[in-house]
Amino acid sequence: DAGVIQSPRHEVTEMGQEVTLRCKPISGHDYLFWYRQTMMRGLELLIYFNNNVPIDDSGMPEDRFSAKMPNASFSTLKIQPSEPRDSAVYFCASKKTVITEAFFGQGTRLTVV
Amino acid sequence: SQQGEEDPQALSIQEGENATMNCSYKTSINSLQWYRQNSGRGLVHLILIRSNEREKHSGRLRVTLDTSKKSSSLLITASRAADTASYFCATDQRGRDDKIIFGKGTRLHILP
Numbered sequence: 001d002a003g004v005i006q007s008p009r010h011e012v013t014e015m016g017q018e019v020t021l022r023c024k025p026i027s028g029h030d031y032l033f034w035y036r037q038t039m040m041r042g043l044e045l046l047i048y049f050n051n052n053v054p055i056d057d058s059g060m061p062e063d064r065f066s067a068k069m070p071n072a073s074f075s076t077l078k079i080q081p082s083e084p085r086d087s088a089v090y091f092c093a094s095k096k097t098v099i100t101e102a103f104f105g106q107g108t109r110l111t112v113v
Numbered sequence: 114s115q116q117g118e119e120d121p122q123a124l125s126i127q128e129g130e131n132a133t134m135n136c137s138y139k140t141s142i143n144s145l146q147w148y149r150q151n152s153g154r155g156l157v158h159l160i161l162i163r164s165n166e167r168e169k170h171s172g173r174l175r176v177t178l179d180t181s182k183k184s185s186s187l188l189i190t191a192s193r194a195a196d197t198a199s200y201f202c203a204t205d206q207r208g209r210d211d212k213i214i215f216g217k218g219t220r221l222h223i224l225p
Contacts (some may be wrong), residue, residue: 031211042217091155098211099144104155
């Protein structure tokens with residue numbers, strides 16, 4: 001398996017634009033997580049899914065953020081409209097079941113100017 | 114919100130020395146995990162310890178867990194330059210054992 005695949009690796013966009021981040025989890029993993037990492041706030045859990053169903057989105061900062069998982073092999077995190085304070089590295093991770101390790105993608109570095 | 118909190122925030126040691134990092138958490142857990150992150154990369158899982166375990170080893174890594182104190186430690190023995198990275202502890206929560214929350218990490222720098 002190629003691991004968790006995220007795209008794009010880097011994204012630079014202007015304030016107000018829509019941004020879509022993509023993630024392909026490891027095949028057979030039931031859980032998918034979206035995290036945001038900044039120097040100030042560390043690694044924050046935004047939302048996670050179990051069997052494609054959102055379980056906890058309490059970490060989503062604002063209504064501008066939305067996430068979907070239309071099938072077991074694909075998830076998106078959308079920011080609309082984007083703001084400079086959304087600049088961060090966004091990670092997707094997946095795991096097979098409870099009390100197991102999570103596997104992380106390489107992240108998407110988002111810069112909003 | 115962060116569940117775990119690592120200590121120290123940063124650590125510099127000479128190559129060959131042992132490095133110890135600590136993690137404290139707030140709520141009851143089912144398991145605790147340690148991850149490593151090299152600069153600009155994703156996190157890599159190192160070791161998982163369950164709440165009914167007290168100590169676990171993996172190569173040069175030794176993890177301890179004290180649930181009465183809600184704390185864990187990660188010991189890296191005979192450190193190498195390649196161990197330079199950030200180290201994070203992550204916890205689930207009893208009753209919510211599918212949710213993984215990370216601390217802010219310890220930045221470890223191994224001096225040649």
